[in-house]
Amino acid sequence: MPTTRHDVVQQLQARLAGVDSMDEAALEREHVHVLGRKAGLLTAALKSISQLPIEERRTFGAELNQLRQRFESAFEARRRTLSQAVRSQEDDVDLTMPARTTWSGGIHPVTRVIDEIVEIFHRLGFAVAVGPEAETEWLNFGALNFPPDHPAMDMHDTLYLDVGGDPPEGERMLLRTHTSPVQIRTLQASPPPVRVVIPGTCYRNDTFDASHAPAFSQIEGLAVDEGITFVDLKATLIHFAHEFFSPDTKVRFRPSFFPFTEPSAEMDIGCLLCGGSGCRACKGSGWMEILGCGMVHPNVLKSCDVDPERYTGFAFGMGPHRITMLRYGIPDIRMLFEGDMRFLSHFGE
Amino acid sequence: MNISRKWLEAFLRQPLDTHDLTERLAMLGAPVDSVERSHAALSGLVVGLVKDTQPHPDADRLSLCTVFDGQDDYQVVCGAPNVEAGKSYPFARVGTVMPGGFTIEKRKIRGLTSYGMLCSAKELELGEDAGGIMELATDADPGTGFLEAMALDDECLEIDVTPNRPDLLGHKGVARELAAGYGIQFRLPAIEGDYPSVPAPVRADGAEGTTGGVRVAIEDPEGCSRFLGAVIRGLTVGPSPEWLRSRLEAVGTRSINNIVDATNYVLMELGQPLHAYDLTSLHGPAVIARRGVAGETVLTLDGTERTVDGDMTVIADEDGAIGIGGVMGGETTEVRNSTRDIFLECASFQPSRIRRTRSTLGLSTDASFRFERGVDRWAAPDALRRCLEIILATAGGTLDGDPVDVWPEPTNPPRIFLRPARVRQVLGEEIPWEALEQYLVAIGATVVSKPDDGRMAVDVPGWRPDLREEIDLVEEVARMHGYQNFSSELRPFRVGSLPDATSDVAARAVRRGLSAEGLYEVVTMPMHRGEGAESVPLLNPLSAEEAFLRRRLIPGLVREVERNWAQGVRDIRLFEVGTVFRMAGPGERPEEEIHVAGLISGRRHPRHWTDGGHSGDCDQWDVAALFRRAVALANPAATVQVEGGSWVAVSAAGSVVGRTERIDADAPPWAAPVYGFEVVLDPAERQSQRYRALPETPGSTRDVSLVLHQDATAEAVETAIRATRGTRLESVEVLSEFRGGDLPAGSRSVAFRLTFRDPERTLRDAEVDKAFRRILQAVQQQVGVAPRAVDGGAAEE
Numbered sequence A: 001m002p003t004t005r006h007d008v009v010q011q012l013q014a015r016l017a018g019v020d021s022m023d024e025a026a027l028e029r030e031h032v033h034v035l036g037r038k039a040g041l042l043t044a045a046l047k048s049i050s051q052l053p054i055e056e057r058r059t060f061g062a063e064l065n066q067l068r069q070r071f072e073s074a075f076e077a078r079r080r081t082l083s084q085a086v087r088s089q090e091d092d093v094d095l096t097m098p099a100r101t102t103w104s105g106g107i108h109p110v111t112r113v114i115d116e117i118v119e120i121f122h123r124l125g126f127a128v129a130v131g132p133e134a135e136t137e138w139l140n141f142g143a144l145n146f147p148p149d150h151p152a153m154d155m156h157d158t159l160y161l162d163v164g165g166d167p168p169e170g171e172r173m174l175l176r177t178h179t180s181p182v183q184i185r186t187l188q189a190s191p192p193p194v195r196v197v198i199p200g201t202c203y204r205n206d207t208f209d210a211s212h213a214p215a216f217s218q219i220e221g222l223a224v225d226e227g228i229t230f231v232d233l234k235a236t237l238i239h240f241a242h243e244f245f246s247p248d249t250k251v252r253f254r255p256s257f258f259p260f261t262e263p264s265a266e267m268d269i270g271c272l273l274c275g276g277s278g279c280r281a282c283k284g285s286g287w288m289e290i291l292g293c294g295m296v297h298p299n300v301l302k303s304c305d306v307d308p309e310r311y312t313g314f315a316f317g318m319g320p321h322r323i324t325m326l327r328y329g330i331p332d333i334r335m336l337f338e339g340d341m342r343f344l345s346h347f348g349e
Numbered sequence B: 001m002n003i004s005r006k007w008l009e010a011f012l013r014q015p016l017d018t019h020d021l022t023e024r025l026a027m028l029g030a031p032v033d034s035v036e037r038s039h040a041a042l043s044g045l046v047v048g049l050v051k052d053t054q055p056h057p058d059a060d061r062l063s064l065c066t067v068f069d070g071q072d073d074y075q076v077v078c079g080a081p082n083v084e085a086g087k088s089y090p091f092a093r094v095g096t097v098m099p100g101g102f103t104i105e106k107r108k109i110r111g112l113t114s115y116g117m118l119c120s121a122k123e124l125e126l127g128e129d130a131g132g133i134m135e136l137a138t139d140a141d142p143g144t145g146f147l148e149a150m151a152l153d154d155e156c157l158e159i160d161v162t163p164n165r166p167d168l169l170g171h172k173g174v175a176r177e178l179a180a181g182y183g184i185q186f187r188l189p190a191i192e193g194d195y196p197s198v199p200a201p202v203r204a205d206g207a208e209g210t211t212g213g214v215r216v217a218i219e220d221p222e223g224c225s226r227f228l229g230a231v232i233r234g235l236t237v238g239p240s241p242e243w244l245r246s247r248l249e250a251v252g253t254r255s256i257n258n259i260v261d262a263t264n265y266v267l268m269e270l271g272q273p274l275h276a277y278d279l280t281s282l283h284g285p286a287v288i289a290r291r292g293v294a295g296e297t298v299l300t301l302d303g304t305e306r307t308v309d310g311d312m313t314v315i316a317d318e319d320g321a322i323g324i325g326g327v328m329g330g331e332t333t334e335v336r337n338s339t340r341d342i343f344l345e346c347a348s349f350q351p352s353r354i355r356r357t358r359s360t361l362g363l364s365t366d367a368s369f370r371f372e373r374g375v376d377r378w379a380a381p382d383a384l385r386r387c388l389e390i391i392l393a394t395a396g397g398t399l400d401g402d403p404v405d406v407w408p409e410p411t412n413p414p415r416i417f418l419r420p421a422r423v424r425q426v427l428g429e430e431i432p433w434e435a436l437e438q439y440l441v442a443i444g445a446t447v448v449s450k451p452d453d454g455r456m457a458v459d460v461p462g463w464r465p466d467l468r469e470e471i472d473l474v475e476e477v478a479r480m481h482g483y484q485n486f487s488s489e490l491r492p493f494r495v496g497s498l499p500d501a502t503s504d505v506a507a508r509a510v511r512r513g514l515s516a517e518g519l520y521e522v523v524t525m526p527m528h529r530g531e532g533a534e535s536v537p538l539l540n541p542l543s544a545e546e547a548f549l550r551r552r553l554i555p556g557l558v559r560e561v562e563r564n565w566a567q568g569v570r571d572i573r574l575f576e577v578g579t580v581f582r583m584a585g586p587g588e589r590p591e592e593e594i595h596v597a598g599l600i601s602g603r604r605h606p607r608h609w610t611d612g613g614h615s616g617d618c619d620q621w622d623v624a625a626l627f628r629r630a631v632a633l634a635n636p637a638a639t640v641q642v643e644g645g646s647w648v649a650v651s652a653a654g655s656v657v658g659r660t661e662r663i664d665a666d667a668p669p670w671a672a673p674v675y676g677f678e679v680v681l682d683p684a685e686r687q688s689q690r691y692r693a694l695p696e697t698p699g700s701t702r703d704v705s706l707v708l709h710q711d712a713t714a715e716a717v718e719t720a721i722r723a724t725r726g727t728r729l730e731s732v733e734v735l736s737e738f739r740g741g742d743l744p745a746g747s748r749s750v751a752f753r754l755t756f757r758d759p760e761r762t763l764r765d766a767e768v769d770k771a772f773r774r775i776l777q778a779v780q781q782q783v784g785v786a787p788r789a790v791d792g793g794a795a796e797e
């Protein structure tokens, strides 16, 4: 063990100069010898500082710490040089070999379509509202101005639930056939202005085939305020079509019927496949039905205690599954309910 | 609803272009689902002019014709006796596909080549006459399409009629809409043939009247509000004339006989169902509309015995029920070929009663379809007269007395008041009074007055039961104005007063987080087999396999794993975010929760050549990490604990809100084990992270290997380490686990790395050593675990 501080420093500096020429084994031995926690030269010297007079501690301590840093960086630099040397000997690599990957994962194409639709309406001041999938007959039909025993019910082949008890007519539980009950729930819970989009799963008593699924997603929108008109309905939905499809998408509105809106309309866009000249997908018409919409029926506002003479509104609904099939050219809706890894990974993240 | 273009042309008295018609109907609210050409199989035939005919040199019965198709002459060998030079016949050239599906080819007949065929009516499936070729009474030029020349070039348009528009379930209603759209007049087509004029039905007093000796009575005025009838005697049941047959065939209705065809014609033209009875089979004779008697049976026209109930309206004679009102007539009173006298019924039935009746009986007919949507009861007299005229023109006979009209409680279509200001409020554009009036008149309404209060009094037409309140007229105005003629300028709006639903925000974060972990989202069907008493059953399930709502997501995901195996896919990483259901009390709304579940099976990393193809398969430690990630995303307030052989997430309230599972599935031998997890999504709003200053002082680490005996757990060690106070401990890491060697059986050595740090200053080694020793003592005391090896020398002291 060196006796003076000067000796210590000199000895260490000498050793430092040698680091640059050491091989791997020598380098590791030297590391332990100098910086080892138990018996390292520098470690011991640093421990000895506490026995020095107070005025010497600072200068010697600073000197030793500086040395320690120089040793550490010298060791690190030498290690790097050595490992590069190893690599350059192995430079004969085929860089066309495949890279190392990780599992990528992804959000379902239908969910992504829903997210994209929601995003467009977010920018138009709409928030997301949700509601239960098991509903009462009243909220699914009655409050939405469906007359009882009316053929309009045929458009909604309903799955009913057997929850026991003996619920009176109107209170029977069913699986909602559309997300429209959430319109009622939203309007009952908060006064206008209301602007919401409602994504969710809906159910119909439909045999599962290439174009029908007994459970499917729907996304609805509702805007209720003073002064909302049919012009706003058209403007908002044309804006949506231009954002979602493309700015030059042709759009048309034609009369239709839904019990909960009046006037009611279907919105068509120019066929995505043939561009309007007519093909099988559009049944030769050049148009594709994208969504149903209309001005909220006064009776619906009344069943939510909203004054239809003061407030007006519009509502719309569309099927993300169908839109997903159109967008990606998926021929069979059932594929969207299967977890085939090959199918899901086609769509990437 | 099937619509014939030619029938519409007869109403509008002008030719219609099918494409334009399709567009217009769509824009009026009755889109065309499909267009089918009538006699499409004959579209290849042309009018052929026989220029010359010679006997075949080698066959007596054959002739050798020169047929001109407007461009070329063809040599055609013909076997028909009636071919004459200078006349036109249907000509199928070489290459023409015939109705039977065969293609005309060049053919040698007795040594001479025939380039085509002249056809008989039977060969064209236009009639039974096979005796000779079909002589065309046409002045069309040779080469003209045969269908065009014979005016057979009709199209059947299948239009999609919404349930609020029963008026479009007949050609007249569609013609009316088109006339309004085109701004032209329309008129009922003339009936071909001679018939006497039919007097207007005579209104009976009260609920009963007679016509031609038949008593007509309404005993169920709620179910049947109006009942008209007439008697024709001395008619002849037989085939319908060509015009009637072709009208019906053009809309896909099979011709039966002139009586049934007449009623079907009026059904398709005016939308009014009628029914003809064989008069001699009627007991009384009487026709009574009354409620059914529970248990009463009716043998309907389709040969089925049906049991009726008191909610149904039956048509009865003096002996009993003979038909189900508005749905189907009975077999016992059916018009037969021998029938000479008939009673013709034209009645109005109550829509919702008809709907319940046909649903109870499972019997939907053209009549019930229209009655449940609403048939114009004010137009019933015209429909009856129209039908009588057709029968008199096609079957002869004479009307026995005036038709009777039983209508005990006559009503008028409603009057609705329309405020122009309301039109503007809803539609967003000012539509002048004159235009409003014009639009409403165009749909058949009567604008009664212009009173002082600014409202328009509108009497709606009887064929529009959907027009009941002001908003219904607003829609008519919009429709007639044309949806395309409203502005579509985006105007300023107020944003809604609601925030995004927190559960949706949370679900979206979960989806992003789990897909970043290399999992693919799937959406599976929520209907499953039951899983215990808490599963919610469906009343009308699609199948026994789908008779309940799911309680959890994993079973659905397992099926998808099996689907992948069936396709030979071994590396499977799936997750789902979906609703699950649980029974609440009897009659109560089921409880719903959003769950998050995932399954993994197969390689931990994608294959890479540097591994030599051997990257390990996922095991419980992989699912443990995914589970922790899913819990952090879906239910951040929950803590993950060990329970049984797996991990569970426990909420602050102490309930289990998630768990991992080793899945037993029907795996092929090459499959890897499957691990899964499922967590309840907590819909509460997430707290945002707070900034924490990053340390600026160096940390100091100490490693120790501890020998853990059977019962000791890493968690217990870590708890003891962390519980030691005043150590400035920052983190604990498990570095490795070692079993065997000189360790006692059942023991293992686990290496921990402890990191110490003081945010304010650099810790001295001695301080760290001291804290480390205190920690090791605490671990020894609390867990009974001793160090095996220590980096830092502390253990030797």
Ligand SMILES: [Zn+2]
Residues within 6 Å of the ligand: A271, A272, A273, A274, A275, A276, A277, A278, A279, A280, A281, A282, A283, A284, A286, A287
């Ligand atoms: Zn197309």
